[in-house]
Amino acid sequence: MIRVVLPHHLRTLAKVGDEVHVDLNGSPTVKAILDELETKFPMLRGTIREHNTLKRRPLVRFFACGEDISHESPDAPLPDAIVKGDEPFFIMGAIAGG
Amino acid sequence: MSGIRVLVGTRKGGFVLTSDAKRKDWKVDGPHFAGWEIYHMKGSPVDPDRIYASQTSAWFGQIIQRSSDGGKTWETPGSSPEDLKGPDGTPKGESNMFVYDGIPGTHMWYDGTQHPWEFKRVWHLEPALDNADHVYAGVEDAALFESKDGGTSWNELSGLRQHDTGPKWQPGAGGMCLHSILIDPKNPKRIFIAISAAGAFRTDDGGKTWKPINHGLHSQYIPDPHAEVGHCVHRIAMHPTKPNTLFMQKHWDVMRSDDGGDSWREVSGNLPSDFGFPIDVHAHEPETIYVVPIKSDSEHYPPDGKLRVYRSRSGGNEWEELTKGLPQKDCYVNVLRDAMSVDSLDPCGIYFGTTGGQVYASRDSGDSWEPIVRDLPAVLSVEVQTLK
Numbered sequence: 001m002i003r004v005v006l007p008h009h010l011r012t013l014a015k016v017g018d019e020v021h022v023d024l025n026g027s028p029t030v031k032a033i034l035d036e037l038e039t040k041f042p043m044l045r046g047t048i049r050e051h052n053t054l055k056r057r058p059l060v061r062f063f064a065c066g067e068d069i070s071h072e073s074p075d076a077p078l079p080d081a082i083v084k085g086d087e088p089f090f091i092m093g094a095i096a097g098g
Numbered sequence: 099m100s101g102i103r104v105l106v107g108t109r110k111g112g113f114v115l116t117s118d119a120k121r122k123d124w125k126v127d128g129p130h131f132a133g134w135e136i137y138h139m140k141g142s143p144v145d146p147d148r149i150y151a152s153q154t155s156a157w158f159g160q161i162i163q164r165s166s167d168g169g170k171t172w173e174t175p176g177s178s179p180e181d182l183k184g185p186d187g188t189p190k191g192e193s194n195m196f197v198y199d200g201i202p203g204t205h206m207w208y209d210g211t212q213h214p215w216e217f218k219r220v221w222h223l224e225p226a227l228d229n230a231d232h233v234y235a236g237v238e239d240a241a242l243f244e245s246k247d248g249g250t251s252w253n254e255l256s257g258l259r260q261h262d263t264g265p266k267w268q269p270g271a272g273g274m275c276l277h278s279i280l281i282d283p284k285n286p287k288r289i290f291i292a293i294s295a296a297g298a299f300r301t302d303d304g305g306k307t308w309k310p311i312n313h314g315l316h317s318q319y320i321p322d323p324h325a326e327v328g329h330c331v332h333r334i335a336m337h338p339t340k341p342n343t344l345f346m347q348k349h350w351d352v353m354r355s356d357d358g359g360d361s362w363r364e365v366s367g368n369l370p371s372d373f374g375f376p377i378d379v380h381a382h383e384p385e386t387i388y389v390v391p392i393k394s395d396s397e398h399y400p401p402d403g404k405l406r407v408y409r410s411r412s413g414g415n416e417w418e419e420l421t422k423g424l425p426q427k428d429c430y431v432n433v434l435r436d437a438m439s440v441d442s443l444d445p446c447g448i449y450f451g452t453t454g455g456q457v458y459a460s461r462d463s464g465d466s467w468e469p470i471v472r473d474l475p476a477v478l479s480v481e482v483q484t485l486k
């Protein structure tokens with residue numbers, strides 16, 4: 001079970017609490033987490049990554065174990081602490097005022 | 099008993115204001131979608147409890163929300179358990195999927211170079227006149243989409259964006275937005291739209307082909323002031339009983355057309371400034387129109403710090419200022435293009451919202467005004483429903 005923390009606005013959109021949990025069948029990667037997240041919560045499609053291209057939206061960032069992994073390959077393996085559920089995978093809105 | 103529902107989109111959420119037909123006591127419900135920009139909310143003329151909302155964010159993109167109970171509860175179409183999966187087993191969740199038809203091409207950028215078309219947000223939602231599941235969306239970068247399944251999926255009416263003049267369209271200060279959609283009640287295949295800064299366009303075949311309708315517009319801020327396209331039209335309006343007569347608030351100039359947009363003439367007359375954003379028509383008097391003059395395109399606030407609505411009972415040229423109940427000192431708010439609307443009670447009610455968060459209403463066709471809510475986030479849009 002992987003723990004995912006969504007930014008405030010996506011929690012209200014998906015009507016979920018502080019943390020959501022996803023179970024992955026294959027390799028634990030950012031892409032696999034987002035695929036499962038969007039399957040479970042279809043209203044999140046297009047909000048974290050673009051429709052069709054699946055590119056991360058410019059003002060969205062991904063953090064794992066305190067590291068910004070936004071620019072890593074979405075197919076790169078995630079740290080064990082994320083895979084085991086010891087640490088949550090953070091999806092954050094970039095700090096940009098407003 | 100009849101009543102009024104006012105749908106207010108703001109920079110930080112949507113609000114639903116309701117009153118009985120006396121229009122004196124208002125209940126404020128919201129914020130819905132707190133923290134998100136709500137560019138526009140509009141109800142279906144077929145089923146007033148069916149309301150569509152455009153929810154947007156620079157961070158998380160476009161969301162379409164739909165209500166089937168008059169704005170009490172909302173859903174993202176296509177995300178309920180019964181339609182969670184498409185035929186191939188993948189999740190749908192396509193209600194926010196606005197994809198241009200084919201290769202999008204380029205339009206003119208601020209500096210005169212060509213720039214790729216990029217979807218940013220929905221500015222305006224216009225439900226069809228005969229089917230609550232049929233709705234049009236005017237978007238930035240300018241294009242027209244439609245949904246025939248209640249907002250669950252969207253297709254572009256690409257004949258507009260692919261018009262030969264597309265490479266000459268350019269963004270205004272607010273972006274290259276399609277902000278006005280008027281459907282001819284006598285002929286729903288005839289639709290008028292307006293884009294800032296391209297101009298007004300008309301289709302007579304339900305959106306397949308489009309014609310620029312900007313003859314008579316004069317815009318001294320573009321290289322050819324009489325060009326076929328490139329005019330910064332801020333808003334167009336129509337009375338449903340006279341669909342051949344259109345009114346326009348342009349960047350500068352208030353205009354009218356009596357031939358379905360084929361030609362325009364200026365009717366700014368004695369306005370203190372002919373710059374502004376909204377324009378609307380009285381519900382029962384097709385020649386009574388309203389604008390809110392703004393000092394200039396550099397200073398987006400009312401002249402002399404006085405918030406004044408101007409009314410013409412002659413379809414333009416002769417204007418009277420309406421000030422009773424509006425701040426006449428130290429007022430520096432703006433009224434944006436989609437932030438004025440009318441009800442169809444008698445006398446007609448006029449409503450507008452400001453960037454200062456006030457929504458003002460008049461129960462007497464504009465003679466007097468009062469705020470029906472006054473401390474909302476900056477108001478982006480106001481739509482009024484008259485409930486039977």
